[in-house]
Amino acid sequence: MTQDLSFIHRFEKGVSTAAPLLLLHGTGGDENDLLSLGKALAPDRSLLSPRGKVLENGMPRFFQRLAEGIFDEQDVIKRAHELADFIVEAGKAYKLSKPIAVGFSNGANIAGAMLLLRPEVLTGAVLLRAMVPLAKPPQANLAQKPVLIISGASDPIIPASNAALLATMLKNTHADVQHETLPTGHNLTQNDVTLASKWLNR
């Protein structure tokens, strides 16, 4: 754990000069959670993994929600900017190029919000079990930024229509979106790792 920048985080330097991965955990996770996923996806890349600053019954998250799937959008906006500022700060501190966000669940949702509000801080994103983070985002231009969305067909938290709407929303900003749906629920599977690592290394 490192706390000298504005988020508690872990940083692991990789040997590759390819874009580092920004790992964003789900509700109740922390900066350690997705390090093994990051290494499985791209063993050579640098990994930057912050801990969400919001606590819900003691569980770290990246923004507040009013109920499951119902977001406090003012907080989503504030926290997306805060995290985007951290990416810039960490980029200078560790001499990193713009990262590719790899977010799971709540981490995918804050990554989606950053794509819509601060697209310039990310090279692209892998959104695992993501939903629409903002009902009426400002008009953004993602200029062919690559985005992979992987949904679960039987995800009890995220209706298929919501994940599809997120894909459409991002396509409308001119992102280069690939949306895949796996025969699984909310949790990650080996198929997620296989798909995402292929996409990252294409």
Ligand code: MLT
């Ligand atoms: C969220 O709050 O971001 C989503 O409901 C996913 C979750 O964290 O459970």
